[in-house]
Amino acid sequence: MxxxxxxxxxxxxxxxxxxxxxxxxxxxxxxxxxxxxxxxxxxxxxxxxxxxxxxxxxxxxxxxxxxxxxxxxxxxxxxEATIPRLKVPVKEEIPVNPNGENAENDAAKRKNRISREELYSDVLDTSVMSKSYVMLVLFSSLVAVIGLMRDNVAVIIGAMVLAPLLGPNVGLSLATTLGDGKLALESSKTLIIGITLAFFISLCAGFSLGLPEISSELMLRSTTSFSDIILAIVSGAAGIISFTLGVPTSLVGVMVALSLLPPLSACGIFLGAGQTTLAAGAGLLFIANIICLNLAGVVTFLLQGIQPLTWWERERAKVTAIRMALLWGLMLAILVLLLYFRIIQ
The missing domain is CATH 3.30.70.120 (Alpha-Beta Plaits)
Structure with missing residues (x-):
């Protein structure tokens, strides 16, 4: 442990x-x-x-x-370790009053995760705008464009593993759960700049190089299905749990499963090459992944018991988290309806 x-x-x-x-x-x-x-x-x-x-x-x-x-x-x-080992504390049963409430309302509960402060520090590192972040977006975007143009799965996976857009999304979800406006603003700014830079690079690549004759990897990212939505939700929840457990090695699989950069790059390449219909399909897949990641993030953080310290901050954050979860849920419902009517037509 x-x-x-x-x-x-x-x-x-x-x-x-x-x-x-x-x-x-x-x-x-x-x-x-x-x-x-x-x-x-x-x-x-x-x-x-x-x-x-x-x-x-x-x-x-x-x-x-x-x-x-x-x-x-x-x-x-x-x-790493301590000798002798720590003794496991024996938890006494908390008495219950006639109303069915614990006599100790603030009794400590064992949390199967790292502390809120550790989690905040880890997420903040990946959510703050910096030169390193801009360079990471630049390099990973170029890797994604090359992989998509060459129809090379291994190169595309490399761009997925770099995953510069994952951190700001997790930061936005945590900010929503904690009601932290400053972190939400910083994460949103970082995410918008990252998306804009990655899209611009792929747009220029599509405009200057055109569309490859055959690229199955590009075509795979031109459509969105219900399975893509399910995968994004599950992968997003798994990624949040990896953050709360402090297990960075688990994030590699999440980065590959939850693909953010390749659909965005595909959208830019298609649009630069004049294929607006295919660009819209790739853009829809990217938006679906963003929506699912943030919805899964807010819900998973809440289920993990992530909340501010004081009771008044908890009440305010709870209202904010519920409103944002409903907003992301509404956007997801609209997306599902669009996919449904497109399929039956």
């Missing part, structure tokens, strides 16, 4: 309060901790070693304890 180390830097005068809080919660979370003095003789550092599934509970309690002040600092990092 993955381990985490939570390092807490506090003023020395707050040692007793921090120790008391850590001792109170240790039986429930099953962690070990110790304190060490820092060189400046005014601060202490506490290190807490615990199971990754308990990290969010502990972080939330610490954040509530410190309520937040610049004189404290919390750092989270991975640990």
């Amino acid at each position: 993955p381990l985490r180390v939570i390092e807490i830097v506090t003023p020395r005068e707050d040692k007793d309060e921090v120790v008391k809080s850590l001792e109170e919660h240790r039986p429930d979370e099953g962690y070990v901790f110790w304190a060490s003095p820092l060189d400046d003789e005014t601060a202490l550092t506490f290190r807490v070693v615990l199971d990754v599934q308990e990290s969010e509970n502990v972080l939330d309690k610490l954040e509530n304890l410190f309520s937040w002040s610049e004189k404290y600092r919390i750092i989270v990092f991975s640990a």
